[in-house]
Amino acid sequence: MAMTVAEKILARASGRSRVRAGEFVVAEVDLAMTHDIFAATVFDTLLDLGVEKLFEPARVAVVIDHFVPAPTAAIADLHHRVREHVERLGVGIFYDAGEGISHQLLPERGHIRPGMLVIGTDSHTTTYGALGAAGTGVGTSDMVYALATGKLWFRVPETIRFEFEGEVTAPTSWKDVVLAIAGLIGSDGAQYRSLEFGGPGAASAPISGRLTVANMAVELGAKFGIFPADQATAAYLGEADVDGPRPDPGAAYAATHHLDLATLSPLVALPHDVDRVVAASEVGDVPIDQAFLGSCTNGRLDDLEAAAAVVAGKTVAPGVRFLVAPASRTVMEQALASGAITTLVEAGATILAPGCGPCFGGHGGLLGPGEKGISSSNRNFPGRMGSSEAEIYLASPATVAASAVAGKVIDPREVTDG
Amino acid sequence: MDEVMRGRVWVFGDDISTDLLSPGAYAVDPVEVRKLHVLESVDPAFASSVRPGDLLVAGANFGCGSSRETAPENLKALGIACVVAGSFARIFLRNAIAIGLPILICPDAPLIVDTGDEAEVDLTSGMFRNVATGETARGEPLPPEMRQILAAGGILATLRS
Numbered sequence: 381m382a383m384t385v386a387e388k389i390l391a392r393a394s395g396r397s398r399v400r401a402g403e404f405v406v407a408e409v410d411l412a413m414t415h416d417i418f419a420a421t422v423f424d425t426l427l428d429l430g431v432e433k434l435f436e437p438a439r440v441a442v443v444i445d446h447f448v449p450a451p452t453a454a455i456a457d458l459h460h461r462v463r464e465h466v467e468r469l470g471v472g473i474f475y476d477a478g479e480g481i482s483h484q485l486l487p488e489r490g491h492i493r494p495g496m497l498v499i500g501t502d503s504h505t506t507t508y509g510a511l512g513a514a515g516t517g518v519g520t521s522d523m524v525y526a527l528a529t530g531k532l533w534f535r536v537p538e539t540i541r542f543e544f545e546g547e548v549t550a551p552t553s554w555k556d557v558v559l560a561i562a563g564l565i566g567s568d569g570a571q572y573r574s575l576e577f578g579g580p581g582a583a584s585a586p587i588s589g590r591l592t593v594a595n596m597a598v599e600l601g602a603k604f605g606i607f608p609a610d611q612a613t614a615a616y617l618g619e620a621d622v623d624g625p626r627p628d629p630g631a632a633y634a635a636t637h638h639l640d641l642a643t644l645s646p647l648v649a650l651p652h653d654v655d656r657v658v659a660a661s662e663v664g665d666v667p668i669d670q671a672f673l674g675s676c677t678n679g680r681l682d683d684l685e686a687a688a689a690v691v692a693g694k695t696v697a698p699g700v701r702f703l704v705a706p707a708s709r710t711v712m713e714q715a716l717a718s719g720a721i722t723t724l725v726e727a728g729a730t731i732l733a734p735g736c737g738p739c740f741g742g743h744g745g746l747l748g749p750g751e752k753g754i755s756s757s758n759r760n761f762p763g764r765m766g767s768s769e770a771e772i773y774l775a776s777p778a779t780v781a782a783s784a785v786a787g788k789v790i791d792p793r794e795v796t797d798g
Numbered sequence: 799m800d801e802v803m804r805g806r807v808w809v810f811g812d813d814i815s816t817d818l819l820s821p822g823a824y825a826v827d828p829v830e831v832r833k834l835h836v837l838e839s840v841d842p843a844f845a846s847s848v849r850p851g852d853l854l855v856a857g858a859n860f861g862c863g864s865s866r867e868t869a870p871e872n873l874k875a876l877g878i879a880c881v882v883a884g885s886f887a888r889i890f891l892r893n894a895i896a897i898g899l900p901i902l903i904c905p906d907a908p909l910i911v912d913t914g915d916e917a918e919v920d921l922t923s924g925m926f927r928n929v930a931t932g933e934t935a936r937g938e939p940l941p942p943e944m945r946q947i948l949a950a951g952g953i954l955a956t957l958r959s
Contacts, residue, residue, distance in 0.1 A: 519867030519893035568859040741822035768839030
């Protein structure tokens, strides 16, 4: 029976030769990740249940990324408790505060491979689909169960297939591709389903762009968002070739969409939903108080360089806070070496620690009541980045940077061409 | 867990996100603090007026957004007996089952009740009923695999046993 990539991964992980969408399976988890918001709760609960050992410490990852650096004494203490648990349980993969965002670090440091089943106490665990893995978010109770037993139940999802044709041309980016998809199918358009990306346009996608698209699969309601592994995946992993699950010819899809990437232009998601997508050139006059470049969606080297190319030789508009958070220490080092950070700082940007702070409304760059911000992150729900009376516009790194310079939401072509 | 529940209804719209149910600013606060901020930017009176046994009715994509289990946990702590929504974001659905918060998928439920009405929900049959008018809306009962976990009181209860 022909299977989608999601079906293949869940079949392999549950020890079955085949599974079909709609079935329930109990699958073995290849990697389980939790971060500083939930790690202490997860490990405290394990202790309460009398579980002294992790199912397989080498397959457990803990990252301190959400509150970095610790904004309060209570959070500093929380981080201390997380480190004690990590030490006590012998957690195999641990990144402390300042190393970066989990969804950047796990791919970047080689922990994600095609075909893996990965769970994380974070909705953006779908990011790992960029490398052909099935990654998905779970809550703390499911995580406790998985850490104790190594297993978790899953309903095998139906799959929606996207066939990409053509290529993305700067300043349009892969962020614009995923915003276009949001506009097309809506923020619940892939609810309970898996997204699978293919076609010649997908083959042309750099891993950074795949990470952006897979990251936001969850914003469409998806369980997974998978780019089957190919030569680009192998190159990212530093290998000559890579073996990963690919969809069978004749696999059953709930829907197949075709998207010509060459027709896309810079897009913006208006407040307060990711599927309120319009052309950046048609937003109208929206002055901004803050422009945020960063997050697990768009904090990578390619993103910082795209922003630097837009602001080079220009200055951030008066009254605009332009905040840049590289997604990891490595990204920060690379962007220092390439000159992107110098360019951004000379234009007036403030560089933040590698971490999640502003994106989830935690700390370090929030919006006040009545303020408007443009952000390269993934969500614009009321209250997401601070006050519930603030407005968030989502866009690509180039559009965020152009808007920082213009002082209002703007199509980056109006800045770069001018 | 009762399979049939009757209670006072609170009605909300589509796309009620986890940021509304569990604002990021209180992410690591104890549940006694978190529950006071549930839906405050939609209805500031909700958290202080809701009573144990009340039913929460909403439109599509309920619980969209983050993986935070504090979203269903806050509702449970406020005493919400069941969430009835047009559809649920998948992680919220998973988390509700994981902590033993009953839910029902019922797209027509918001059409037959207003906030303050009394309604009855039957998890086995999937029927939702306005007690005063007698109007009913047919929902989708959860698959048996999920109802077993709910009936046990959540996934950690299954781990204990």
